[in-house]
Amino acid sequence: MIIYLKTGIGFARLCEKRFGKEGIMRKGIMVYGRYVSVVLRSAMQYRLSFFLMAGGRFLIAFNGFLGIYFLFSGFHEVKGYTYGEILLCFSVMQLSFSLAECCANGFKKFSGIVRKGEFDRMLVRPVSPMLQVLGSGFDLGRLAPAVTGVIVLFVGIGNCSVDWTAARTAALFLMLLGGICLFAGLFMIEASVCFFSIENTECMNVLTYGAKEHGKYPIDIYGKGLMRFCTYVIPYTLVQYYPLQYLLGKTDRWQYAFCPFGVVPFVLLCYMLWRVGVRHYKSTGS
């Protein structure tokens, strides 16, 4: 833990040295906002197409809900989790995935950016390349599944008997926040892989889309082996299983609510991988 803290402080110092104390955050936010506004305006040129596309994405996410709904009209529980509890889990995963995808979509487009040689141009500009990748890839349409997420969240809350104390509500938000960071980190890995091989990065889909899809059930139903993988290799359980135990009142350990903070070192590792990638970057020359 201390090592990670030190890395964080060192990273902050590095930022200060490069950009001066004042203004690095403000400048970053401003540039990102400018990107978002440009991307939104260009999407609004094809307004109908944009909304139809978003509608399609909404439907696909909603299909997942329908699946659980009908499945649980016959069955009533999975390993002690009731219908409402599964819905809570499903909605948290949908929400965090789609929020992360909306903001970090640039990472997913990164192989295209490298292939077309656009990254060369980004490197010569006096703004952080990551900010440019993120800004240019912003995609509001990816938020459509979040609508499903919100609907399902309310259906889930109505269908389970959780006593909503302040601590439990906070745990829910921590799960969401942690989930967004975790998925953003995974997208960052997906982009970083492009520095070393421009071949398709389809293997990463298992870790991103797969986690969103199969993470609708609490991870412990898949057995011990997968639990270990999802804790020690990619820390999914820290944003899903452990805080969920506290949220649903299946454990008295309040510490579980703070598990989502555990993704911070993971995201830092992803960021380091990205840095290594940028340092090793060779243009494709096209």
Next chain:
Amino acid sequence: MKKYVSFFKMRFQVGLQYRSASIAALTTQFLWGIMEIAAYRAIYLSSGKEPPMEFSALVSYIWLKEAFLAMFNTWIATDGDIFSVIMNGDVAYELCRPISLYRMWFAKSVGGRCATAALKCVPIISVAALLPRPYRISAPESITAFCFFLLTLFLGLLVTVSFCMLVYAITLFTISPQGLRALLTGAVEFLSGAIIPFPFIPQPVRGVLEMLPFGSMQNVALRVYSGSLAGGEALRAVWLQIFWIAALVLVGRAVCRRAEQRMVVQGG
């Protein structure tokens, strides 16, 4: 007819070129299948009631769904080239040829889907047959069931392609077709039984879903294989498939003809 057969062959051979590229995709699909089965296993184990589908039948359903995903897919761009032709205006060249646009695209689409499915189904099914017990795909219910499976698989493919052709024909009227396709195909996933098999859906809803054209896509073949659908019911499903092919082709061709008459190609 001969020229359309050669379009089919051409597209089939092009599809076979992507042999090595699909290893990553195969792994993805394989893991997907395992995870899905694991989830159902947990659900089955914690339920005391008699489930609506035998577990072995469900496992076969899931593996066949993965194996023939490319055949019944309406979301991922299996027919990518048709779509890019509409988008970039090359459809103008296609119209110059002395052939029917609808039939050519139909043949190409069937060819492309068959090629991808042929490449994927062999490795997926053979690995699924070697897995330990609860995850292993079982042999078809009987020889008759297997013949029926092949027949309904083919008919289901034709239903899927004729539905997609209708969507393409409609997109010919719009400038940027992706949105419309996303909306239409987004609905199909659940309605065709790709999310959960039909037996899990309670009765009034299930009856409606089985009558819809989407219920004639992959649902029939995957359930015939494991004997979850058999006898008179299966026969009725076959007739329904044939009906939907005829209906979708008729409507699709009419829409396509209308679109051809008023098509505007915007530069290129």
